Amino acid sequence: MLIFFLSCLPAMVTAQTERIKVSGFVRDTGRIAMPQVTVQEKGTNNTTMTQADGSFTLSVQGAASTLVFSFIGYETQEQRVGDQTVFAIALVQSDSDLGEVIVVGYDTKKKGSITGAVSTITAKDIERVHGGATVSTALAGKIPGVTFRMPDGRPGASANIQIRNMGAVLYVIDGIQQDAGQ
Numbered sequence: 001m002l003i004f005f006l007s008c009l010p011a012m013v014t015a016q017t018e019r020i021k022v023s024g025f026v027r028d029t030g031r032i033a034m035p036q037v038t039v040q041e042k043g044t045n046n047t048t049m050t051q052a053d054g055s056f057t058l059s060v061q062g063a064a065s066t067l068v069f070s071f072i073g074y075e076t077q078e079q080r081v082g083d084q085t086v087f088a089i090a091l092v093q094s095d096s097d098l099g100e101v102i103v104v105g106y107d108t109k110k111k112g113s114i115t116g117a118v119s120t121i122t123a124k125d126i127e128r129v130h131g132g133a134t135v136s137t138a139l140a141g142k143i144p145g146v147t148f149r150m151p152d153g154r155p156g157a158s159a160n161i162q163i164r165n166m167g168a169v170l171y172v173i174d175g176i177q178q179d180a181g182q
Contacts, residue, residue, distance in 0.1 A: 019061060023085070023087070024056060025050075025055050025087075027089070031090075033053050035051060036049050038068075039069055041060045067079045069089050075092050146161065
């Protein structure tokens with residue numbers, strides 16, 4: 001009896017660790033591909049993001065797994081894997097007010113939970129600037145507590161930026177990181 005049990009043990013371990021590869025596409029209700037949608041296996045840290053064409057691939061623990069699809073401004077959707085390995089997801093825009101959500105680095109926070117200073121500059125604020133060839137000249141005078149100093153008088157030169165006399169600034173413009181010289 002003991003020998004029979006021990007001979008079955010490797011088969012039981014293999015059955016429990018077998019993963020399922022799932023894939024699919026995420027689009028909005030207008031059938032437009034949605035890049036950068038977070039796809040997560042619920043209850044785990046197993047996460048991926050959709051590509052530029054809205055496609056994704058993820059290896060999940062098994063058929064009982066649930067996939068969670070989330071994107072800012074859209075309602076979160078959950079799909080149980082079951083026997084399905086290919087998914088076609090259509091995310092619906094959320095009715096919630098996005099004015100209460102602030103993107104901080106690579107995270108999102110509710111406006112009321114932010115303890116630091118956050119400033120927002122709109123495209124209209126930058127359009128009103130005439131003669132500014134760099135980001136720093138477009139931002140000059142628009143944000144409280146931020147000082148801009150020109151190291152020399154060259155036209156088109158970028159200014160040195162200090163925030164309340166603290167370190168270097170990280171710009172994230174439309175999801176792309178830039179330093180002060182760009």
